[in-house]
Amino acid sequence: MFTRETLRFLRALERHNDREWFRARRDQYEAHVRGPMIALIERIAGELPALAPELVASPRVSLYRIYRDTRFSSDKKPFKTHAAAIFPCRGMPRHESAGFYVEVSPQTCLVAGGIYAPQPAQLRAVREHIAGNFRRFQTIVESPGFRRAFGGLEGERLQRVPLGFPKDHPAAQYLKYRQFLVWREYKAEFATTARFYREIIRRFTQMAPLVRFLNEPLLAQAPPLDLEGGFRFARREHDRKPDPVSRDAG
Numbered sequence: 001m002f003t004r005e006t007l008r009f010l011r012a013l014e015r016h017n018d019r020e021w022f023r024a025r026r027d028q029y030e031a032h033v034r035g036p037m038i039a040l041i042e043r044i045a046g047e048l049p050a051l052a053p054e055l056v057a058s059p060r061v062s063l064y065r066i067y068r069d070t071r072f073s074s075d076k077k078p079f080k081t082h083a084a085a086i087f088p089c090r091g092m093p094r095h096e097s098a099g100f101y102v103e104v105s106p107q108t109c110l111v112a113g114g115i116y117a118p119q120p121a122q123l124r125a126v127r128e129h130i131a132g133n134f135r136r137f138q139t140i141v142e143s144p145g146f147r148r149a150f151g152g153l154e155g156e157r158l159q160r161v162p163l164g165f166p167k168d169h170p171a172a173q174y175l176k177y178r179q180f181l182v183w184r185e186y187k188a189e190f191a192t193t194a195r196f197y198r199e200i201i202r203r204f205t206q207m208a209p210l211v212r213f214l215n216e217p218l219l220a221q222a223p224p225l226d227l228e229g230g231f232r233f234a235r236r237e238h239d240r241k242p243d244p245v246s247r248d249a250g
Helices: 004-015 019-024 026-045 120-132 134-141 144-150 188-192 195-221
Strands: 083-087 099-104 108-115 180-187
Touching: 004 026, 004 099, 004 188, 019 026, 026 083, 026 195, 099 195, 108 188, 108 195, 120 134, 120 195, 134 195, 144 180, 144 195, 180 188, 180 195, 188 195
Parallel strands: none
Antiparallel strands: 083 099, 099 108, 108 180
């Protein structure tokens, strides 16, 4: 669905990030970036009922706008230079529930999952869920298959075990997390190959038990909410090198 024209456009946008340049090439953006991402979302929508029926895949919910929110940023560039989609938990805000995420940028493509920005009450609920069901959580994140797929759990974390939990709790190292994330990163050109879609579904399948576990306490405590808001999967570039699978792609 993505092509070399997709990457060519995103790389040009990175160099010419201004409204006039974009306005003159809006049709290229629709044809090579937005259109393929919508097609990807719609194709994934056919997979989710069997893979993760609690998650949502639709252009209205999943697709990210190309426009940046510059109101509170010192960086006033008007456009994002990546295309992205999120597949959040049905009836919950996109940032605050666990879900799947796909991104294509000029340098890399990313397949990710987990919960990025839980509110304090939600974070507490997730931690309590981990503490009370640690054996099941441990089976997910410390299984050999999970470690081979993602290396382990990622995300911001505290220096100490949070208040209210014993310092010697068996789950202490996981209770420090403020985010619960996993991802695989590839060279950008991998997104232009037929293998990319199969890889997305394979990684989503491997993430699904963790995503389902993280959403259990959130669905139990929260009333249905409208699916609005935005999501940008934060990561440190040095944490992950491009995956070897992408080196022979394209």
